[in-house]
Each structure stands twice: as structure tokens, then as C-alpha cells.
Amino acid sequence: MKITIVTVTYNCSRILEKTIKSVISQTYKEIEYIIIDGGSTDGTIEIIKKYDSKIAKWISEPDKGIYDAMNKGIDMATGEWVNFMNAGDMFYSNITLSNIFNKDYSSFDFIYGDRIYVNKDGQKYEKPLLFFETTKYCPTKGCCHQSTFVKKNIAIKYKFSLKYKFSGDYEMMYRIYKSNGRFLYRPIVVALYDVTDSLSAKNRFLGRKEDAQLLGLKKNCKYYIYFSLLWLKTMFVNLINK
Template sequence: MKISIITVCYNSDATIEKTILSVACQTYKNIEYIIVDGNSKDNTIEIVKKYETIITKWISEPDQGLYDAMNKGIAIATGDLVGVLNSDDTFKSNTVLEELAQFHSSNVIDASIGDIIQHNDKNEIIRLYSSKNWSPTKLSIGFMPPHPSIFFKRDLFDKYGLYNLSFKIGADYELITRFFLKNRISWKYSRITTTSMLVGGVSSSGYSSYKLITKEIKKALKMNGVIFSSWIINTRFVWKIIGFVKK
């Protein structure tokens, strides 16, 4: 089973070497590693070239943003499974991909979902973001599994399409809604903590981003014919807080 890992980046010279090395250190070796760079102006490409024996394919050219770059990576991927590793994130352990390969070999599924940990720039863990209690119906109230923990069969993108570029920060929510809820792909919770993720990404950086992602969640649900309550979507942060307090 070949696993394609896609890293998209732009001016990521401060973090991308750790990301590349976390792929290189995997005990599982049937990996296709693809880097899609948005024509970086810093030293990102020099670092990428340093690890050309590890990287299967890389491109550097202007793009329309994060999701356009992801689509480019998927278009050239040839693996049985596809996963995304952001350019400031790392795999949680050296055995993550080996564990995922075993899990998919043991289960007839289209996708697996898992857990991630989030840390700050001091490398202090501030959250375990788990899929344990998630189900596709929770998309209708504004909750999705952590995107980096999801590994999809490659042919799903041919059947159901790529990331929708009309979204600024919510294309992952729309794609997950389209795959899991509209088209009802088969899936299973892997219990694998796949990724160590640096907080402060494009969809988690303040009130303005919260307003935008709220708007785009509603747009994603409407596009896929999902009935939802605007009030619940607008106040979903309250339910998150309640969930944390209960835990």
C-alpha cells in the first residue's frame, strides 16, 4: 500500500525542515512525498532541494492559495491513500504511517479519521483534538474531525471532486461534508494520533477568522443539501466550551 503525503507551503523556511524530517523518519517506507510550494521568496526551496532524495515530487509556482496547492498535489499523487501534512506540522511519531497502513489493510474503508495534538510555539501541548466521539451528523452543527488526521483513498477525489476554491478557509469543511455526509463514504476511527500541529493556522486565528469560517460552514452545508440551524452554527463555540468542561 502506497501512501501519498502532501505538504503545501509558502515562505516556510522556519518550519519545513522539521516537517520533511518527520516524513523521512517514518518506519513505513512505501511513501510518496509531494511538496507543493507557492513560489516562496525565502529559503524554502533551498531546504526542499537539500532533501530531494526524500521528496518524491515537488513543484514551485504561483497558486491561488492553500486549497489550490492541495489540489495540485492530489492531481499528481499516485498512492492508494492520501494525507496532508502542513508545512509547520510533524507526524506525532515515527510509526504513524506504519500504523495507518496496518489499519487500512485490516479494514475495508474509504477513509480513516484519528486524533491530533495542538501545541504552541514553545512546544507546549495545549489540546488533544480527538475524533473519538465524532460522526458525520455533527457536520450539521459545525463540527468536523481534525483535517490532518484524515487519510482518504485516492480514488475518492476522482469520484467526488477536489477542494472547492470558492472557499477561503472552509474548503476542507466542504469537502468533508461532501464526502462523509452527502456521498456517505465508508470510514472508521483509527485511534491513531497522527499529527502534532502548531496552533495559529489560517482557520484558527481570531474573531475575524471565526466569523468567516462560520459563514463558510453554512455555505458548505447549503451546497451539499444539509439541513442545519444557523443559531447552532453561530454559537458552536459555546458547545465546545461545555464539552471541555464536561471532560
């Protein structure tokens, strides 16, 4: 079965090449690789052209943000499954896709696995705990899009909403789940998820507010208590870091 890997990038020449190498070095043969660039001016296009023979399709044009760019990737994809491995992120090893797609997943809509979380302090292994598996008051999605695969026809039906700046992937997962989507967990490390320059990591508080919004919690008094405490924690951490 064909797997489409989409990389979204904008002025990421410093970190894009390691992502490209990670994708094109996969031992799995049926890969369609697509790069969606937002109109970079920093040398990104030169890097893409360097690997042009290994890339099925690529475009460089302005977009309305990361989720608009990811939707463009969905529209261009012809694989049965779609993964978003954005600039700076990598597959855990060159046999990751071979390890995952060695079975028939025709009865599932969404596959998710483990990740290695990377920041300036090093690496941390994380096993996903999706929002429907936890009793936390305001759970996050529990996994990153780099370690997930969504069936193409499902991705087309439940495209990323441009209403959200940080939680669009969570919102897509949530809609798929609410529509009785079939989720499958594979205990395999899929991605090295680098948050050093991550948009979501830099805006964690705003991301959590969007999480609460899509879960319909914003009018609940517990919401205000929860986010007041989270805001205080965020301010304290920022103060310590400074």
C-alpha cells in the same frame, strides 16, 4: 500499499524543515512524498533542495490558494491513500504510519485519527468527533486534514472546492459523506497540529461562517443567533488578548 504525503507551503522556511523531517523519518517504507510550493522567495526552495533525494516530486509555482495547491498534490499523487501534512505540522511519531497501515482498508474511503493540538499555550490532546457524530447546531468537521487519509480515487473525484478559503477540507469530507462514503476511525494519534500561525485559527469566525454555508444553514434564524453569539465571543476574546 503506497501512501502519498503532500506538504503545501508558501514562504514557510521557518517551519517547513520540521515537517519534512517528520515525513522522511517514518518507518513505513512505501511513502511517496510530494511538496507543493506556491512560489516562495524566503529560502523555502533551498530547504526543499536540501532534502531533494527524499522527495519524490516537488514544484514551485503560483497558485490560487491552499486548496488549489492541495488539488495539485492530488493530481500528482500515485499512492493508494493521500494525507496532507502541511508546513509546520508533523506526524506524532516516526512509527505513526506503520501503526495505521498495518491492516487492509480496501473497503473504506476515508480514515481519521486523533491529534495533538499545538498553540502558544502548549499542547492539547483531541479526539475527533465528526460532523455526523454530533448534535451541535453548526458542527465543525471535527478533525483536521493532517490526521486524515483519503483514498486517492475518492480524492480525485471530490477535489477541494476553491469556493471556500477556510472550510475546503470540511466541504470535501461532507460531500464524501453525503455520497455514502465509508469512514473509519482509528484511535491513534496521527498528527501534531500546530495552529500558532494557522490560517484557519486566525480566521475562526469566517471559517465557521463557511461551515454554516456549506451545511445550508445561512437562511435559518438559528444561524443568526448562533453566529451573533460567536461573533460577540470572538470580539471579547480578542479584546482580552489585546
